[in-house]
Amino acid sequence: xxxxxxxxxxxxxxxxxxxxxxxxxxxxxxxxxxxxxxxxxxxxxxxxxxxxxxxxxxxxxxxxxxxxxxxxxxxxxxxxxxxxxxxxxxxxxxxxxxxxxxxxxxxxxxxxxxxxxxxxxxxxxxxxxxxxxxxxxxxxxxxxxxxxxxxxxxxxxxxxxxxxxxxxxxxxxxxxxxxxxxxxxxxxxxxxxxxxxxxxxxxxxxxxxxxxxxxxxxxxxxxxxxxxxxxxxxxxxxxxxxxxxxxxxxxxxxxxxxxxxxxxxxxxxxxxxxxxxxxxxxxxxxxxxxxxxxxxxxxxxxxxxxxxxxxxxxxxx
Amino acid sequence: xxxxxxxxxxxxxxxxxxxxxxxxxxxxxxxxxxxxxxxxxxxxxxxxxxxxxxxxxxxxxxxxxxxxxxxxxxxxxxxxxxxxxxxxxxxxxxxxxxxxxxxxxxxxxxxxxxxx
Numbered sequence: 001x002x003x004x005x006x007x008x009x010x011x012x013x014x015x016x017x018x019x020x021x022x023x024x025x026x027x028x029x030x031x032x033x034x035x036x037x038x039x040x041x042x043x044x045x046x047x048x049x050x051x052x053x054x055x056x057x058x059x060x061x062x063x064x065x066x067x068x069x070x071x072x073x074x075x076x077x078x079x080x081x082x083x084x085x086x087x088x089x090x091x092x093x094x095x096x097x098x099x100x101x102x103x104x105x106x107x108x109x110x111x112x113x114x115x116x117x118x119x120x121x122x123x124x125x126x127x128x129x130x131x132x133x134x135x136x137x138x139x140x141x142x143x144x145x146x147x148x149x150x151x152x153x154x155x156x157x158x159x160x161x162x163x164x165x166x167x168x169x170x171x172x173x174x175x176x177x178x179x180x181x182x183x184x185x186x187x188x189x190x191x192x193x194x195x196x197x198x199x200x201x202x203x204x205x206x207x208x209x210x211x212x213x214x215x216x217x218x219x220x221x222x223x224x225x226x227x228x229x230x231x232x233x234x235x236x237x238x239x240x241x242x243x244x245x246x247x248x249x250x251x252x253x254x255x256x257x258x259x260x261x262x263x264x265x266x267x268x269x270x271x272x273x274x275x276x277x278x279x280x281x282x283x284x285x286x287x288x289x290x291x292x293x294x295x296x297x298x299x300x301x302x303x304x305x306x307x308x309x310x311x312x313x314x315x316x317x
Numbered sequence: 318x319x320x321x322x323x324x325x326x327x328x329x330x331x332x333x334x335x336x337x338x339x340x341x342x343x344x345x346x347x348x349x350x351x352x353x354x355x356x357x358x359x360x361x362x363x364x365x366x367x368x369x370x371x372x373x374x375x376x377x378x379x380x381x382x383x384x385x386x387x388x389x390x391x392x393x394x395x396x397x398x399x400x401x402x403x404x405x406x407x408x409x410x411x412x413x414x415x416x417x418x419x420x421x422x423x424x425x426x427x428x429x430x431x432x433x
Protein backbone atom coordinates (compact mmCIF):
# COMPACT_ATOMS: atom_id res chain seq x y z
CA UNK A 1 0.00 0.00 0.00
CA UNK A 2 2.72 2.43 1.01
CA UNK A 3 4.75 1.49 -2.10
CA UNK A 4 1.86 2.39 -4.42
CA UNK A 5 1.39 5.68 -2.63
CA UNK A 6 5.06 6.65 -2.87
CA UNK A 7 5.24 5.77 -6.61
CA UNK A 8 2.15 7.88 -7.26
CA UNK A 9 3.65 10.80 -5.32
CA UNK A 10 6.92 10.52 -7.18
CA UNK A 11 5.08 10.74 -10.50
CA UNK A 12 3.05 13.78 -9.52
CA UNK A 13 6.21 15.51 -8.29
CA UNK A 14 8.46 14.66 -11.20
CA UNK A 15 6.38 15.07 -14.35
CA UNK A 16 5.93 18.85 -14.08
CA UNK A 17 9.66 19.25 -13.35
CA UNK A 18 10.70 17.01 -16.25
CA UNK A 19 8.23 18.70 -18.57
CA UNK A 20 9.53 22.13 -17.57
CA UNK A 21 13.19 21.26 -18.22
CA UNK A 22 12.33 19.39 -21.45
CA UNK A 23 10.34 22.34 -22.81
CA UNK A 24 13.16 24.74 -21.99
CA UNK A 25 15.83 22.57 -23.60
CA UNK A 26 13.68 21.82 -26.65
CA UNK A 27 13.46 25.53 -27.42
CA UNK A 28 17.01 26.63 -26.55
CA UNK A 29 19.06 23.65 -27.77
CA UNK A 30 18.40 24.10 -31.51
CA UNK A 31 19.86 27.62 -31.30
CA UNK A 32 22.87 26.45 -29.23
CA UNK A 33 23.52 23.77 -31.87
CA UNK A 34 23.85 26.51 -34.47
CA UNK A 35 27.17 27.54 -32.83
CA UNK A 36 29.16 24.32 -33.59
CA UNK A 37 27.40 23.99 -36.95
CA UNK A 38 28.57 27.43 -38.08
CA UNK A 39 31.78 27.47 -36.00
CA UNK A 40 34.01 27.77 -39.06
CA UNK A 41 32.23 30.94 -40.21
CA UNK A 42 32.10 32.66 -36.81
CA UNK A 43 34.73 34.97 -35.21
CA UNK A 44 37.02 33.29 -32.72
CA UNK A 45 35.37 34.73 -29.58
CA UNK A 46 31.81 33.82 -30.61
CA UNK A 47 31.89 31.24 -27.83
CA UNK A 48 30.68 34.15 -25.63
CA UNK A 49 27.19 33.41 -26.92
CA UNK A 50 27.26 29.91 -25.50
CA UNK A 51 28.53 31.00 -22.09
CA UNK A 52 25.87 33.71 -21.90
CA UNK A 53 23.18 31.18 -22.65
CA UNK A 54 24.35 28.54 -20.20
CA UNK A 55 24.78 30.84 -17.20
CA UNK A 56 21.46 32.67 -17.52
CA UNK A 57 19.60 29.48 -18.36
CA UNK A 58 20.91 27.68 -15.29
CA UNK A 59 19.81 30.59 -13.08
CA UNK A 60 16.38 30.81 -14.72
CA UNK A 61 15.67 27.08 -14.75
CA UNK A 62 17.01 26.69 -11.19
CA UNK A 63 14.74 29.44 -9.84
CA UNK A 64 11.65 28.02 -11.52
CA UNK A 65 12.44 24.46 -10.51
CA UNK A 66 12.69 25.69 -6.93
CA UNK A 67 9.35 27.44 -7.21
CA UNK A 68 7.71 24.36 -8.73
CA UNK A 69 9.24 22.12 -6.06
CA UNK A 70 7.99 24.39 -3.28
CA UNK A 71 4.51 24.41 -4.77
CA UNK A 72 3.01 21.51 -2.84
CA UNK A 73 -0.56 22.30 -3.88
CA UNK A 74 -1.62 22.30 -7.55
CA UNK A 75 1.93 21.69 -8.78
CA UNK A 76 0.87 20.51 -12.23
CA UNK A 77 -1.52 23.45 -12.68
CA UNK A 78 1.15 25.96 -11.64
CA UNK A 79 3.68 24.40 -14.02
CA UNK A 80 1.31 24.23 -16.97
CA UNK A 81 -0.35 27.62 -16.57
CA UNK A 82 2.42 29.80 -15.09
CA UNK A 83 5.91 28.29 -15.26
CA UNK A 84 5.74 26.76 -18.75
CA UNK A 85 4.33 29.89 -20.45
CA UNK A 86 7.11 31.95 -18.85
CA UNK A 87 9.81 29.45 -19.76
CA UNK A 88 8.54 29.31 -23.33
CA UNK A 89 8.80 33.09 -23.43
CA UNK A 90 12.24 33.14 -21.84
CA UNK A 91 13.66 30.16 -23.74
CA UNK A 92 12.12 31.45 -26.99
CA UNK A 93 13.80 34.82 -26.44
CA UNK A 94 17.06 32.96 -25.75
CA UNK A 95 16.62 31.10 -29.01
CA UNK A 96 16.24 34.36 -30.94
CA UNK A 97 19.18 35.99 -29.09
CA UNK A 98 21.55 33.11 -29.89
CA UNK A 99 20.25 32.55 -33.43
CA UNK A 100 20.38 36.32 -34.06
CA UNK A 101 23.95 36.51 -32.73
CA UNK A 102 25.05 33.64 -34.96
CA UNK A 103 23.36 35.19 -38.01
CA UNK A 104 24.86 38.68 -37.62
CA UNK A 105 28.32 37.22 -36.92
CA UNK A 106 28.44 34.91 -39.93
CA UNK A 107 31.68 35.60 -41.82
CA UNK A 108 32.33 38.68 -39.64
CA UNK A 109 35.89 39.61 -38.58
CA UNK A 110 35.05 40.82 -35.08
CA UNK A 111 32.44 39.55 -32.68
CA UNK A 112 29.33 41.71 -32.28
CA UNK A 113 26.56 41.42 -29.67
CA UNK A 114 23.10 40.90 -31.06
CA UNK A 115 21.91 44.24 -29.59
CA UNK A 116 24.66 46.16 -31.37
CA UNK A 117 23.31 45.51 -34.88
CA UNK A 118 19.89 46.99 -35.84
CA UNK A 119 18.91 43.77 -37.62
CA UNK A 120 19.91 41.67 -34.61
CA UNK A 121 18.02 43.97 -32.23
CA UNK A 122 14.87 43.86 -34.38
CA UNK A 123 15.15 40.07 -34.64
CA UNK A 124 15.45 39.75 -30.85
CA UNK A 125 12.57 42.11 -30.05
CA UNK A 126 10.38 40.26 -32.56
CA UNK A 127 11.39 36.96 -30.94
CA UNK A 128 10.70 38.29 -27.44
CA UNK A 129 7.13 39.31 -28.23
CA UNK A 130 6.48 36.18 -30.28
CA UNK A 131 7.82 33.83 -27.59
CA UNK A 132 6.01 35.43 -24.66
CA UNK A 133 2.88 35.80 -26.82
CA UNK A 134 2.85 32.09 -27.64
CA UNK A 135 3.59 31.18 -24.01
CA UNK A 136 0.86 33.46 -22.74
CA UNK A 137 -1.64 32.12 -25.27
CA UNK A 138 -0.92 28.50 -24.33
CA UNK A 139 -1.06 29.27 -20.59
CA UNK A 140 -4.42 31.05 -20.97
CA UNK A 141 -5.77 28.22 -23.10
CA UNK A 142 -4.75 25.69 -20.43
CA UNK A 143 -6.45 27.60 -17.61
CA UNK A 144 -9.58 28.27 -19.69
CA UNK A 145 -9.84 24.56 -20.53
CA UNK A 146 -9.46 23.64 -16.87
CA UNK A 147 -12.09 26.15 -15.72
CA UNK A 148 -14.47 25.17 -18.51
CA UNK A 149 -14.24 21.52 -17.46
CA UNK A 150 -15.44 22.63 -14.04
CA UNK A 151 -18.56 24.18 -15.51
CA UNK A 152 -20.66 21.44 -17.02
CA UNK A 153 -24.04 23.19 -16.82
CA UNK A 154 -25.96 24.52 -19.81
CA UNK A 155 -26.38 27.72 -17.81
CA UNK A 156 -23.25 29.83 -18.19
CA UNK A 157 -22.32 32.82 -16.12
CA UNK A 158 -19.48 35.25 -16.77
CA UNK A 159 -18.56 38.40 -14.88
CA UNK A 160 -15.86 40.40 -16.62
CA UNK A 161 -14.00 43.59 -15.82
CA UNK A 162 -10.66 45.29 -16.38
CA UNK A 163 -8.38 47.19 -14.03
CA UNK A 164 -5.53 49.62 -14.81
CA UNK A 165 -2.37 50.32 -12.84
CA UNK A 166 -2.08 53.59 -10.93
CA UNK A 167 0.92 55.61 -9.74
CA UNK A 168 1.49 53.54 -6.62
CA UNK A 169 1.89 50.40 -8.76
CA UNK A 170 4.46 52.18 -10.97
CA UNK A 171 6.45 53.09 -7.87
CA UNK A 172 6.38 49.54 -6.45
CA UNK A 173 7.01 47.85 -9.79
CA UNK A 174 9.76 50.29 -10.71
CA UNK A 175 11.53 49.45 -7.42
CA UNK A 176 11.11 45.66 -7.72
CA UNK A 177 12.30 45.51 -11.32
CA UNK A 178 14.73 48.38 -10.95
CA UNK A 179 17.05 46.59 -8.48
CA UNK A 180 18.04 43.65 -10.75
CA UNK A 181 18.05 46.00 -13.74
CA UNK A 182 20.44 48.35 -11.95
CA UNK A 183 22.78 45.44 -11.12
CA UNK A 184 22.77 44.28 -14.75
CA UNK A 185 23.34 47.81 -16.06
CA UNK A 186 26.34 48.27 -13.73
CA UNK A 187 27.73 44.88 -14.83
CA UNK A 188 27.31 45.79 -18.50
CA UNK A 189 29.19 49.06 -17.99
CA UNK A 190 31.94 47.80 -15.65
CA UNK A 191 32.77 44.39 -17.12
CA UNK A 192 35.35 44.48 -19.94
CA UNK A 193 35.08 45.22 -22.79
CA UNK A 194 31.96 47.19 -21.67
CA UNK A 195 28.58 47.10 -23.35
CA UNK A 196 27.18 50.65 -23.21
CA UNK A 197 24.53 49.95 -25.87
CA UNK A 198 23.16 46.97 -23.96
CA UNK A 199 23.19 49.01 -20.71
CA UNK A 200 21.32 51.88 -22.38
CA UNK A 201 18.78 49.43 -23.84
CA UNK A 202 18.16 47.90 -20.44
CA UNK A 203 17.61 51.34 -18.88
CA UNK A 204 15.24 52.28 -21.71
CA UNK A 205 13.34 49.01 -21.28
CA UNK A 206 12.94 49.61 -17.56
CA UNK A 207 11.60 53.13 -18.18
CA UNK A 208 9.23 51.86 -20.89
CA UNK A 209 7.88 49.10 -18.64
CA UNK A 210 7.20 51.50 -15.78
CA UNK A 211 5.62 54.13 -18.04
CA UNK A 212 3.49 51.62 -19.96
CA UNK A 213 1.91 50.45 -16.70
CA UNK A 214 -0.16 47.33 -16.48
CA UNK A 215 -3.73 46.27 -17.14
CA UNK A 216 -5.41 43.09 -16.00
CA UNK A 217 -8.63 41.38 -17.03
CA UNK A 218 -10.65 39.60 -14.38
CA UNK A 219 -13.01 36.80 -15.39
CA UNK A 220 -15.33 35.12 -12.92
CA UNK A 221 -17.31 32.27 -14.42
CA UNK A 222 -19.16 29.17 -13.27
CA UNK A 223 -15.79 27.43 -13.80
CA UNK A 224 -13.82 29.67 -11.45
CA UNK A 225 -11.82 32.90 -11.41
CA UNK A 226 -9.08 33.90 -13.82
CA UNK A 227 -6.86 36.99 -13.74
CA UNK A 228 -4.87 37.78 -16.83
CA UNK A 229 -2.26 40.53 -17.19
CA UNK A 230 -2.70 42.38 -20.48
CA UNK A 231 0.71 44.02 -20.72
CA UNK A 232 4.19 43.13 -19.45
CA UNK A 233 4.14 39.87 -21.36
CA UNK A 234 1.08 38.60 -19.54
CA UNK A 235 2.27 38.61 -15.94
CA UNK A 236 0.92 38.50 -13.31
CA UNK A 237 -1.75 35.96 -14.17
CA UNK A 238 -3.46 33.33 -12.06
CA UNK A 239 -6.56 31.18 -12.05
CA UNK A 240 -8.50 29.12 -9.56
CA UNK A 241 -11.24 26.62 -10.26
CA UNK A 242 -14.41 27.16 -8.23
CA UNK A 243 -13.71 23.91 -6.40
CA UNK A 244 -10.40 25.40 -5.20
CA UNK A 245 -11.99 28.55 -3.76
CA UNK A 246 -12.48 28.40 0.01
CA UNK A 247 -13.61 32.00 0.55
CA UNK A 248 -13.60 35.44 -1.00
CA UNK A 249 -13.63 38.86 0.59
CA UNK A 250 -13.21 42.51 -0.33
CA UNK A 251 -10.11 44.10 1.19
CA UNK A 252 -7.99 47.23 0.80
CA UNK A 253 -4.60 46.51 -0.79
CA UNK A 254 -1.46 48.47 -1.65
CA UNK A 255 0.89 47.60 -4.55
CA UNK A 256 3.85 47.83 -2.15
CA UNK A 257 2.63 44.49 -0.71
CA UNK A 258 4.12 42.94 -3.84
CA UNK A 259 7.59 44.16 -2.88
CA UNK A 260 9.77 41.20 -1.95
CA UNK A 261 6.76 38.88 -2.15
CA UNK A 262 7.18 35.48 -3.76
CA UNK A 263 3.45 34.98 -4.09
CA UNK A 264 2.59 34.85 -7.82
CA UNK A 265 -1.08 35.26 -6.90
CA UNK A 266 -0.75 38.98 -6.19
CA UNK A 267 -2.06 41.27 -8.90
CA UNK A 268 -2.30 44.53 -6.98
CA UNK A 269 -2.35 47.29 -9.56
CA UNK A 270 -3.94 50.06 -7.51
CA UNK A 271 -4.14 51.35 -3.96
CA UNK A 272 -7.66 50.62 -2.79
CA UNK A 273 -10.34 47.95 -3.04
CA UNK A 274 -9.23 44.48 -3.99
CA UNK A 275 -10.66 40.98 -4.13
CA UNK A 276 -8.90 38.49 -1.86
CA UNK A 277 -9.53 34.82 -2.58
CA UNK A 278 -8.35 32.09 -0.23
CA UNK A 279 -7.82 28.71 -1.84
CA UNK A 280 -8.74 25.43 -0.19
CA UNK A 281 -5.02 24.95 0.56
CA UNK A 282 -4.83 28.30 2.34
CA UNK A 283 -2.95 30.16 -0.40
CA UNK A 284 -3.92 33.82 -0.89
CA UNK A 285 -4.76 35.37 -4.26
CA UNK A 286 -5.38 39.10 -4.57
CA UNK A 287 -6.45 41.29 -7.47
CA UNK A 288 -7.18 45.02 -7.39
CA UNK A 289 -10.82 45.58 -8.21
CA UNK A 290 -12.88 48.75 -7.74
CA UNK A 291 -15.99 46.52 -7.86
CA UNK A 292 -14.58 44.09 -5.27
CA UNK A 293 -17.86 43.80 -3.34
CA UNK A 294 -19.78 42.90 -6.50
CA UNK A 295 -17.14 40.29 -7.38
CA UNK A 296 -17.41 38.76 -3.90
CA UNK A 297 -21.18 38.57 -4.30
CA UNK A 298 -20.85 36.82 -7.68
CA UNK A 299 -18.28 34.35 -6.34
CA UNK A 300 -20.33 33.60 -3.22
CA UNK A 301 -23.42 32.85 -5.27
CA UNK A 302 -21.51 30.70 -7.76
CA UNK A 303 -20.02 28.72 -4.87
CA UNK A 304 -23.48 28.35 -3.39
CA UNK A 305 -24.73 27.13 -6.77
CA UNK A 306 -21.92 24.61 -6.92
CA UNK A 307 -22.64 23.34 -3.41
CA UNK A 308 -26.33 22.89 -4.20
CA UNK A 309 -25.64 21.07 -7.46
CA UNK A 310 -27.83 22.04 -10.40
CA UNK A 311 -29.86 24.71 -8.60
CA UNK A 312 -28.84 28.04 -10.11
CA UNK A 313 -29.66 31.05 -7.95
CA UNK A 314 -30.66 34.28 -9.67
CA UNK A 315 -27.71 36.65 -9.46
CA UNK A 316 -29.79 39.74 -10.11
CA UNK A 317 -26.86 42.14 -10.38
CA UNK B 318 -20.44 43.25 -15.88
CA UNK B 319 -22.45 40.07 -15.45
CA UNK B 320 -23.57 37.90 -18.35
CA UNK B 321 -25.81 34.89 -17.92
CA UNK B 322 -27.00 32.59 -20.69
CA UNK B 323 -28.70 29.22 -20.98
CA UNK B 324 -27.66 27.19 -24.00
CA UNK B 325 -30.80 25.03 -23.72
CA UNK B 326 -33.17 28.01 -23.84
CA UNK B 327 -35.19 28.49 -27.05
CA UNK B 328 -34.13 32.14 -26.99
CA UNK B 329 -31.11 32.60 -29.28
CA UNK B 330 -27.87 33.10 -27.38
CA UNK B 331 -27.15 36.46 -29.01
CA UNK B 332 -30.55 37.68 -27.77
CA UNK B 333 -29.70 36.51 -24.27
CA UNK B 334 -26.38 38.35 -24.36
CA UNK B 335 -28.03 41.51 -25.67
CA UNK B 336 -30.68 41.22 -22.93
CA UNK B 337 -27.93 41.11 -20.28
CA UNK B 338 -26.50 44.39 -21.56
CA UNK B 339 -29.95 46.01 -21.75
CA UNK B 340 -30.76 44.97 -18.20
CA UNK B 341 -27.41 46.34 -17.00
CA UNK B 342 -28.07 49.68 -18.71
CA UNK B 343 -31.58 49.95 -17.26
CA UNK B 344 -30.36 48.97 -13.78
CA UNK B 345 -27.50 51.47 -14.01
CA UNK B 346 -24.86 48.76 -13.50
CA UNK B 347 -23.07 50.08 -16.55
CA UNK B 348 -23.02 53.79 -17.18
CA UNK B 349 -23.09 55.73 -20.46
CA UNK B 350 -19.58 55.80 -21.92
CA UNK B 351 -18.63 52.49 -20.26
CA UNK B 352 -16.77 49.96 -22.34
CA UNK B 353 -18.16 46.45 -22.74
CA UNK B 354 -15.87 43.41 -22.66
CA UNK B 355 -14.17 42.62 -25.99
CA UNK B 356 -16.29 40.16 -27.95
CA UNK B 357 -13.39 37.72 -28.13
CA UNK B 358 -13.03 37.64 -24.31
CA UNK B 359 -16.75 37.33 -23.68
CA UNK B 360 -17.14 34.56 -26.27
CA UNK B 361 -14.27 32.63 -24.71
CA UNK B 362 -15.62 32.91 -21.16
CA UNK B 363 -19.17 31.97 -22.16
CA UNK B 364 -17.82 29.25 -24.46
CA UNK B 365 -19.79 30.55 -27.45
CA UNK B 366 -18.77 31.64 -30.94
CA UNK B 367 -17.29 35.14 -31.22
CA UNK B 368 -19.74 35.95 -34.03
CA UNK B 369 -22.60 35.29 -31.60
CA UNK B 370 -21.31 38.03 -29.30
CA UNK B 371 -20.66 40.35 -32.25
CA UNK B 372 -24.24 39.78 -33.42
CA UNK B 373 -25.52 40.71 -29.94
CA UNK B 374 -23.40 43.87 -29.93
CA UNK B 375 -24.56 44.65 -33.48
CA UNK B 376 -28.18 44.34 -32.41
CA UNK B 377 -27.60 46.76 -29.52
CA UNK B 378 -25.87 49.18 -31.89
CA UNK B 379 -28.90 49.05 -34.21
CA UNK B 380 -31.10 49.82 -31.21
CA UNK B 381 -28.97 52.90 -30.50
CA UNK B 382 -27.61 51.61 -27.21
CA UNK B 383 -24.01 50.92 -28.24
CA UNK B 384 -21.33 52.47 -30.38
CA UNK B 385 -18.97 50.04 -32.06
CA UNK B 386 -15.67 51.74 -32.77
CA UNK B 387 -12.77 50.16 -34.57
CA UNK B 388 -9.99 49.56 -32.08
CA UNK B 389 -11.98 50.81 -29.10
CA UNK B 390 -14.61 48.10 -28.85
CA UNK B 391 -18.23 48.43 -27.76
CA UNK B 392 -19.17 51.52 -25.77
CA UNK B 393 -22.50 52.39 -24.17
CA UNK B 394 -23.71 55.54 -25.93
CA UNK B 395 -23.41 58.72 -23.91
CA UNK B 396 -26.66 60.35 -22.80
CA UNK B 397 -29.88 58.99 -21.36
CA UNK B 398 -30.61 55.71 -23.12
CA UNK B 399 -32.68 54.22 -20.31
CA UNK B 400 -36.19 54.84 -21.76
CA UNK B 401 -35.41 53.18 -25.10
CA UNK B 402 -33.45 50.46 -23.37
CA UNK B 403 -36.37 49.75 -21.03
CA UNK B 404 -38.84 49.55 -23.94
CA UNK B 405 -36.49 47.38 -25.97
CA UNK B 406 -35.97 45.16 -22.98
CA UNK B 407 -39.71 44.74 -22.39
CA UNK B 408 -40.32 43.86 -26.05
CA UNK B 409 -37.45 41.38 -26.06
CA UNK B 410 -38.68 39.77 -22.85
CA UNK B 411 -42.17 39.50 -24.33
CA UNK B 412 -40.83 37.89 -27.51
CA UNK B 413 -38.73 35.48 -25.47
CA UNK B 414 -41.72 34.53 -23.30
CA UNK B 415 -43.86 34.01 -26.41
CA UNK B 416 -41.16 31.85 -28.01
CA UNK B 417 -40.97 29.70 -24.89
CA UNK B 418 -44.74 29.16 -25.08
CA UNK B 419 -44.57 28.33 -28.80
CA UNK B 420 -46.34 31.53 -29.90
CA UNK B 421 -45.01 32.95 -33.18
CA UNK B 422 -44.26 36.64 -33.69
CA UNK B 423 -47.21 36.87 -36.11
CA UNK B 424 -49.60 35.38 -33.57
CA UNK B 425 -48.26 37.70 -30.91
CA UNK B 426 -48.78 40.74 -33.16
CA UNK B 427 -52.38 39.68 -33.79
CA UNK B 428 -52.90 39.23 -30.07
CA UNK B 429 -51.56 42.73 -29.42
CA UNK B 430 -53.73 44.26 -32.15
CA UNK B 431 -56.80 42.57 -30.72
CA UNK B 432 -56.09 44.27 -27.39
CA UNK B 433 -56.16 47.79 -28.81
